[in-house]
Amino acid sequence: MSRDPQHAYNSAWQLRGDAWCRLDEAADRLTRTTTTGELKDEYVGVCQGLLATLAPLEPYWAYPGTPQFAKVQRQFAAGHYDKFAHAVARINRALTTESYRSGEVDTAGMDDTDMFPADPRTLEQHPVGTTEDLYFEVLVVEKMTEAQERALRKEVRSWRRPDDQFRYELVIVASGDEALIAARLNVNLQAVVIRRRFSHQSTRDLTSLADFVDTRVSEELDDHKSPDERAQILAESLRELRPELDMYLMTEIDVEQIAGRLGPFFRRVFHAREGVLELHLSILQGVAERYRTPFFSALKQYSHRPTGVFHALPISQGKSIVNSHWIKDMVGFYGLDVFMAETSATCGGLDSLLEPTGPLRDAQQLAAEAYGSRHTYFVTNGTSTANKIVTQSLVAPGDIVLLDRNCHQSHHYGMMMAGANVVYLEAYPLADYTMYGAIPLHEIKSKLLALKAAGKLDRVKMMSLTNCTFDGIVYDVERVMEECLAIKPDLVFLWDEAWFAFARFHPVYRGRTAMAAARNLRDRLKSDEYRREYETDFAPSASDAELLGRRLRPDPATARVRVYATQSTHKTLTSLRQGSMIHVFDQDFEQKVAEAFHEAYMAHTSTSPNYQILASLDLGRRQVALEGVELVQRQIENAMQLRDAIDNHPLLSKYMECLRTSDLIPDAYRDSHIAQPLRSGLRNMMTAWENDEFVLDPSRITLSIGRTGYDGDTFKREQLMDRHGVQINKTSRNTVLFMTNIGTTRSSVAFLVEVLVKIAGELDEGIGEMGLGERGRFEQKVRSLTTSSAAMPNFSGFHEVFRDHSGAEPTPEGDVRRAFYLSYDDTNCEYLTGDEVFDKLDNGIDVVSATFVTPYPPGFPVLVPGQVFSREILTFIRDLDTPEIHGYKPEFGYRVYTQKAIEMCGPVLAPTGGQAASRGGEAEPIVEPGPAPLVLTQTVPSGLAPDHEPESGVSDEPASAGAKSGTVTRKARSQRERGGD
Structure with missing residues (x-):
């Protein structure tokens, strides 16, 4: 699809970088002696067009800066093409190599107002090659003359000291709308200084930057408001866009009163005439706090200390290796530092993961600030363990949990260990591609309302959903929680964001993350405006059918925002393998969960955690706190360039196609009705992400390959991995999934395109040489992969004895x-082949799974213990293209329960609603009518129960007399809240 060149980019930094490279090439061609006549005119036109592209962008970066860019424009306009070409080459080289970050730029022919000079004293303090990482830019919002700008830059530079850890330059804009544009475009910004005198709207022509202009904020910033009000509005808007930026205010009057009023919106408030040096030091300190890595630094320091180890870990400080005759190559491969940092010590400044009080606690607090949570916990055994920790800390036996059926298997195991009664939620199917989408809000609400009608709503404790799904489908997280809390005000949410940790660091993605949505929802519920809306909208007599069909609002007087997110830092950000985090935004955490969470954390966390993993989590947090916006923008841009390269290539598009948002999300769930939101501009992406029930993460590229005649698994193994070394994870019957990440480079994208072109070329050549019969078989295979749909079974249900x-x-x-x-x-168990299961089903006999059956990938069970087999499930498993199916033994078949075992099982008699409702830390005894809330009252035949008591304390024995009478003592309830006997 042809598009306007401007819209071929989704990140302005990439457009800018490529424009400078093309300008460098065109300017060089322009100055060659062989370039004359029409050819010269052609390159003049190219240069003119590229300068026009760059002109609206350059004011928002410190290098080369507006004065130097204006000088380049003047040289071109005057026809001084040699000087023009030399200046462009110098600037492009500095931008491409990023030498401008360290000041190592050829400054010949430039005056000190054109660009910032290198400070030789600073360069002496840092090894070559490191200072460029310690450079950033500061946005100043104030109307200034050119002379005032030069004076301010000179003053700021005068405060530099040789031992400064960082160096920065200024970007100066005159208006609020341009400040927001700069924050969107310039990923080098780390701080904003707002001064009193700025206009609400730019005098520049911003037509070419329309996607980045926020007209709503411009209207709010009108000149009728006081300077303080305008500063607050701008600060709040910038913080919503880039929450990591440090905000500073400079004012000339009433600085003490203004600091009292606007302090919550700014890091510091300064007097304009007195505070420049203090502002400079505060800016450096603010960045230094985010740069700080408490645990990594402590581990580095430990690795340099001589120690005597007399308790464990022979590998500590490499001692068992460097003294070995046979494994010294281990040091050569890994390096010595990794072993010097190995320790099992929990003292001496290294802290304990289970009871952190020092640098590890500080590292987790910094992570909470970076990710927008109230609490953050590091996990060293992946998000599988993180999911089990959260589930065990929140769910007790008998609690009802609503669970995404297609979630990762760790959730299913967590439900099993917690003793939850699970209601599985069904995602919409994508039968053409043999995959599932996400769970519609209608499905979630219908299950909650059904439980309410059955009188079981008080037992519903938690809902767990995957955001985003493996294939990139993202929920409207805030709306899901809002409408569910309207039905169940204390519902707890666990969002599995294993593949979505990066989303916090993009302004459009951020609103659909668990932590951002939780904070937004909490703030809205506290506002007077929301209370008025709720009173107007509240309909106490609405039927369930009406509730299903309308948008619901929770009661601000009763709703509690209780949200947990688990993230695989190692999957989408920087961390060693298995490094994950748990983020908590739970208003009731300290009162109701903290102790249980600590116990669950202790139960699932090793007492010998890997300190390298913990240090990498600390460093990964530093990275995203300082450059996350840049890395995620680059990730998305690379994904979009890959899409364009495939879909616009004449040979690739013949056999392959990148699936669009409209292919993976039905129109019913897209109010915007935009088929490809990001490809049609940032504004359309923002519209879709603000309004649609589901959106597609553009960094996931689902490639339809049915026309190649290869199924997904064969294409992955034989073509991508075995022949070309391209690693991917997920496939379906006729698709493969490519994911860009913050480590993806343009070169790696180009390599993948080369590989795909080679595969398509060989395929095209092979088809051209096929005989008639061979061609017919190939076309039949293509038809089976492109026209027929695979069976997509729903959850068949639990057998009655487990219901x-x-x-x-x-x-x-x-x-x-x-x-x-x-x-x-x-x-109690036997093995049946697929054919034997089919036979039993044909004869009307229920077959019940005794284990989890999980194809991998994608890694979610299609059968769980207690689930009844169906013909659709058997057909689905048989047609899967993945050879790895956990819980299925090809030589034996499926492990199922015998008919005798099922017949001897009695039905589940669940605890009454008082059990779930009583947890929460109340001190007084309660009285509950009916059967004992802690006891499963069915009698289990001998040989059917496990040999040990369940760890949760649920007994299969009859209740005690006290329990039968309905009285639960304070001690018993306290034990139950902890999940103990």
Whole structure:
């Protein structure tokens, strides 16, 4: 699809960088002696067009700066093409190599106002090659003359000292709308200084930057408001856009009163005539705080200390290696530092992961600030462990949990260990591609309302969803939580963001992350405006059908925002393998969860954690706190360039196609009805991400390959991995998934395009040489991959003996734990082949899975313990293209329960609603009518129960007399809240 060249880019920095490279090439051609006549006129036109492209962008970067760019324009206009070409080559070289960051730029022919000079004293303090990483830019918002700008830059430079850890330059804009443009475009910005005198709207022509102009803020910043009000509005808007930026205010009057009023919006408030040096030092200190890595620094310091180890870990400081005759190559491969930092010590400044009080605690607090959470916890065994920690800390036996059926298997195991009664939520199917999408809000609300009708809403504790899905489908997180809290005001949310940790650091993505949505929702519920909206919108007599069809609002008086997110830092950001984080934004965490969370954390965390993983999490946090915006923008741009390279290539587009948003998200879930939001401009992306129920993460490229005649797994193994060394994770029947990340380079994108072109070229040549019969078989294979749809089964349901039959209406939840442990007695189980299962189903006999059956990838179970087989599920598994299916043994078949075992199982009699409702830290005893809330009252036949008591303390024995009477003591409830006996 042809597009305007400006819209071929989705990041202005990439457009700018490529424009300078093209300008350098065109200017060089222009000055060659062989370039004459029409050819010379052609290159003059090219240079003129590229200068016009760069002109609106350059004011928002410190290098080369507006004066130097204006000088380049003057040289070109005057026809001094040699000088023009030399200046462009110098600037482009500095931008391409990023030498401008360290001041190592050829300054011949330039005056000191054109660009910032190198400070030789600073260069002496740092090794060559490191200072460019310690450069940043500061945005100053104030109307100034050119002379005033030069004076301010000179004054700031005068405060530099040889031992400064960082160096920075200024970007100066005169208006609020341009400040927002600069924040969107310039990824080098780390701080903003707002002064009193700035206009609300630019006098420049911003037509070419329309995608980046926020007219709503411009209207709010009108001149009728006081300078203080305008400064506050601009600061709030900039913080919403770039929350990592440090905000400073400079004012001339009433600085003490203004600091009291506007202090929450700014890091510091300064007097304009007195505070320049202090401002300079504060800017450096603010960046230094984000640069600080408490645990990594402590580990580095430890590695330089001589120690005597007399307890464990022979590898500590490399001692068992450097003295070895046979494994010294280990040092050669890994380097010595990794072993010098190896320790099992929890003292001497290194801190303990289980009870952090020093640098590790500080590192986690810095991570919480960077990710927008109230608390952040490091995990060294991946997000699988993080999910189990959160689940065990929140869910007790008998609690009902709404769970994404297609979630990662770790959630299913977490439900089993916690003893939850699980209600599985169904995602919409994408049968053409043999994959599932996400779970519609209608499906979620219908399950909650059904549980409410059955009188079980008080037992519903948590809902867990995957955001974003493996294939890149992203929820409207805030709306999901808002509408669910309207039905269940204390519902807890666990968002599995294993593949979405990077999203915090992009202004459009951020609003659809768990932590940002939780904070926004909390703030809205506290506002007077929301309270008025709720009172107007509240409909107490609405039927369930009406509630399903309308947007619901939670009662601000009762709703509690309780949100958890688990993220695989190692998957999408910088960390060693298995480095993950748990982020918490729970208003009731300290009161209701902290102790249980600590116990769950202790239960699942090693007492010998890998300190290198912890240090890498600390460093990864530093990276995104200082350059996350830049890295994520580059990631998205690389993905879009890959899409364009495939879809616009005549040979590749013949056999392959990048699926669009409209291919993966049905129109019913896209109010914007934009088929390709990002490809049609940033503004359209923002519109879709603000309004649509689901959106597509543009960094995921699902490539349809059905026309190649290869199924996904064969294409992955035989073509990509075995022949070309291209690693991918997920495939489906007729697609493969490519994901860009913050480590993806343009060269790696180019390599992938080369590989795909080679595959397509060989395929095209092979098809041209096929005989008639061979051609027919190939076309039949293509038809089977492109026209027929695979069976996409829903969750078939738990067998009746594992279902909860209490309540006014039947509901689908099942006891996964009981079904799981039933299989521990081998006499209860047998193996059946797929054909044998089909035969039983044909004869009307239920077949019940005794284990989890999980194709990998994508890694979610299609069968869980206690689930009834269906023909659709068997067909789905049989047609899968992945050879790795956990829980299925090709030589034996499926492990299922015998009919005798099922017949001997009694139905589940679940605890009454008082059990779930009573947890929460109340001090007084409660009285509950009905059966004992802690007891499964069915009698399990001998040989069917596990050999040990469940760790949660749920007993299979009859209740005590006290429990039967309905009285629960304070001690018993306290034990139950901790999940103990």
